[in-house]
Amino acid sequence: MPLNITSHSHEKPAGDIRQRNEKVILAAAEQEFAAFGFKGASMREIAKRADLPKANIHYYFKNKLGLYLAVLSDIIDLWDGTFSKMTADDNPAESLLHYIRKKIEFSCQHPLASRIFATEIISGGPNLDGYFSDGYVEWFESRVEVFREWQRRGKMDATINPAHLIFLLWSSTQHYADFNFQITSALNKPELAQTDFDAAAETLTHIILKGCGVV
Incomplete structure (x- = not known):
């Protein structure tokens, strides 16, 4: 949104x-x-x-x-552009694969932007009142409804809570930007390479698609 x-x-x-x-x-x-x-x-x-x-x-x-709001707007537009285009007629495996890869790519190419947004949210979103009050709930519900329709059509495991699946998609893909220092420390690397981001995307895709029952 x-x-x-x-x-x-x-x-x-x-x-x-x-x-x-x-x-x-x-x-x-x-x-x-x-x-x-x-x-x-x-x-x-x-x-x-x-x-x-x-x-x-x-x-x-x-x-x-x-x-500052213009910077946040760019961040949100980049994140939500792909997500907002998902429809119930799409193949969930292809849509989720594309979304995960795009979000990981964003973490690789725009880590500072992701951290700015994370810091704003951790602070209680004092500068995002307009964003979260201006049709945000309706937008989010429309995204949840896409997943529900996939479930009704038998394209996705019906036991999954779509809202929490979306939260998982957000947090897991943004983790590589927001917690970059923790990850590089754990991997004993000065910085993450493209191969690390590729491995992250492949691993998340495998776990999420299998967990959703779409492969």
């Missing part, structure tokens, strides 16, 4: 330059928020990371909260 952002100024000129600058600013903000959290981050330091004047940051984003 996309996060509603009202911080962008719709009067600013669109085009390649704007898109490029916003991408640079969001990447810099992601680093700053991941390192210092919302309260500790500063627009001045974000400007330094982006190698842009501070005024340019405010040109595209009204304030720090608006920029």
Whole structure:
């Protein structure tokens, strides 16, 4: 479910330059928020990371909260894009396989974004009130209903609780970004390699698909 952002100024000129600058600013903000959290981050330091004047940051984003919400919006859109497209007519084995691989890929390519979201949630989601109150329950129920319909059609084990299966999918795939330090320490590696993420995706897919009775 996309996060509603009202911080962008719709009067600013669109085009390649704007898109490029916003991408640079969001990447810099992601680093700053991941390192210092919302309260500790500063627009001045974000400007330094982006190698842009501070005024340019405010040109595209009204304030720090608006920029922070834009970062969270990007995170949620990346996560939910694939999940929101699932339908009851899809093959559950193929859909779950695709979703798990995409989420693991996200943990590999966007670990800082995942940690920002995790920190926000652990803090009680003080900046996500709008997201969780604006149709979130209805969106989540629509996702649960897809799994229920698979169960009614005999495509998935009927004893599984769809809501808790979704929570498992979220937590298991995001674990590799949010708890990266714990995993690298356990594996005695300075950082995870692509082969580690591939192994994670393969293992989770095998366990979840077999557990759901779709293979």
